[in-house]
């Protein structure tokens with residue numbers, strides 16, 4: 001089997017789950033690496049090029065090469081039973097009915113041709129004999145009308161049934177996709193291959209929305225293949241019965257040759273100088289560029305720079321060039337030295353001309369024989385329908401070929417395990433804390449390098465933080481402070497070393513379980529385009545709907561004045577200032593940071609949205625963390641520069657509250673461990689221990705006094721800051 005290039009393999013395979021874990025790809029556990037669905041799907045995206053292999057962008061068309069056909073067969077073998085058992089489990093009877101009706105409907109065009117031939121025969125008899133049997137003609141017409149009525153009844157029944165099956169299938173596919181996506185953790189989704197996998201899987205799910213006209217074919221559309229096969233078979237039977245006497249076999253042969261003649265010419269109409277591989281590589285490049293440019297054009301995050309540097313025309317031109325190439329609109333320019341007759345042939349409607357030619361022998365045969373006009377008409381329409389259906393079948397199969405890889409992506413995506421999840425339930429330990437004094441944290445030579453980076457963000461970090469202690473992490477920009485916080489929060493993995501939480505290995509904890517025992521304010525906290533209540537309440541979902549709980553958290557963060565200034569209190573809709581963040585806001589531009597401006601349309605209502613300052617948003621993020629900070633099960637509070645945008649009064653208030661929350665209201669003893677990152681060293685001295693970070697390494701560790709006495713980096717940073 002075709003294998004992935006080493007660089008790609010290393011990106012996928014060289015990220016172990018925990019320091020002592022296997023080297024399976026992140027988030028992807030398989031028993032046999034080389035035959036996994038992930039490998040097959042990945043191989044299908046690789047296009048060999050002169051200067052190294054290229055990867056197709058998600059949704060890119062796989063060329064129909066023998067290698068890809070063989071990969072498609074492998075994918076089908078594994079996925080089709082899985083997908084069909086899923087669909088079958090939804091509505092077994094309806095799926096069965098859909099299948100039967102599709103096959104049955106395939107037989108109808110032949111019946112239609114037969115019925116119409118009977119009417120033509122009757123008319124011919126009337127014209128040639130002069131005797132007019134009105135009753136017989138009426139009977140034939142009534143039969144035809146009845147046939148049409150039955151056909152439309154079956155059509156509407158089949159469409160209704162298909163709609164129900166399609167909607168249920170769409171729901172279950174979207175549900176599975178979203179469920180799996182929500183299971184994924186940060187390191188898994190940081191892997192670009194996993195992101196591409198989910199994007200292709202998403203395309204597969206969208207194919208259930210009846211997107212076949214956009215080139216997305218769902219397994220349900222593949223039922224159409226059966227309908228087309230049954231239609232093809234019925235036309236073949238009709239033709240066989242019409243030509244079985246042997247008298248018209250030469251006519252049939254003539255029709256067959258004349259119909260496939262244009263197809264035989266088609267290789268000449270192609271660009272002969274442009275090799276298939278070169279074309280694929282160019283198309284892959286163009287598709288990637290077109291997607292990149294479209295992304296830029298739709299991006300709200302990059303909008304300021306796009307405007308500032310006047311990138312609009314450049315984006316549009318680059319997109320248009322790539323798009324024209326992928327749509328084949330550049331073909332004429334590319335094919336300047338193309339074989340001239342190809343374009344000549346493509347100018348002629350050969351099929352139409354040869355169709356017309358077919359009438360000549362039919363007329364000759366009709367004159368020379370005693371056959372009826374009806375049977376010739378039936379024969380003629382059957383030949384045309386046979387090839388028309390054949391072409392449709394070929395087209396559907398070609399679309400289905402691309403669909404198979406999207407289906408492969410869906411099945412593979414469903415198998416992805418979040419990277420931080422312990423490998424098996426037996427290897428998972430539940431979070432335990434018998435002391436009720438907070439979380440004890442021990443790091444032993446922890447190192448971590450971000451995917452794609454060469455320099456480690458953390459190098460051999462070792463420290464012990466006793467339960468209930470407060471740690472301040474300080475240091476220069478880019479020294480690894482936030483990375484250390486994210487590792488402690490089990491948001492990113494570590495490659496080497498060990499972390500013990502209450503003396504148990506962190507990598508054996510289920511992250512979901514672990515996260516119920518921590519709360520945090522992250523450096524890049526989220527601003528949601530939703531109500532004030534929702535923005536704060538998500539900090540503790542069970543109480544997210546409680547105004548009291550939200551107001552209490554806001555009070556702890558000292559953010560009451562923000563709440564009081566809002567016209568609709570906790571129900572006021574906030575504007576994150578990032579247009580296009582939510583689905584609703586993508587429909588219309590929002591008005592960032594303008595109090596009282598009308599924001600985007602939501603549903604059919606216009607909500608008045610309020611923008612907030614950076615410091616006000618930071619207070620909301622702190623309130624969110626305080627929603628659960630007081631909960632007895634929460635043992636660790638992590639604050640990554642929580643007060644960077646706050647004035648000194650607000651900053652002191654926040655740290656006083658954290659101190660209050662971390663102590664028992666009855667005994668006053670510490671019951672929660674606190675880790676905070678700060679650039680303001682005046683606040684760092686509040687901590688029991690201080691960790692000084694430099695270039696990913698922890699160079700100093702101790703109390704404020706100890707580090708000052710040492711006279712090292714911390715001391716000089718402290719002197720500089722005060």
Ligand SMILES: Nc1ncnc2c1ncn2[C@@H]1O[C@H](COP(=O)(O)OP(=O)(O)OP(=O)(O)O)[C@@H](O)[C@H]1O
Pocket residue numbers: 450451453457475476477478479480481482483484523
């Ligand atoms: N998502 C990421 N992908 C790749 N590299 C990253 C990522 N996040 C951080 N890094 C790199 O890791 C190193 C440490 O970053 P980190 O954010 O931990 O620094 P920091 O000490 O918190 O900096 P600051 O004080 O500016 O917030 C930096 O060199 C940075 O470039």
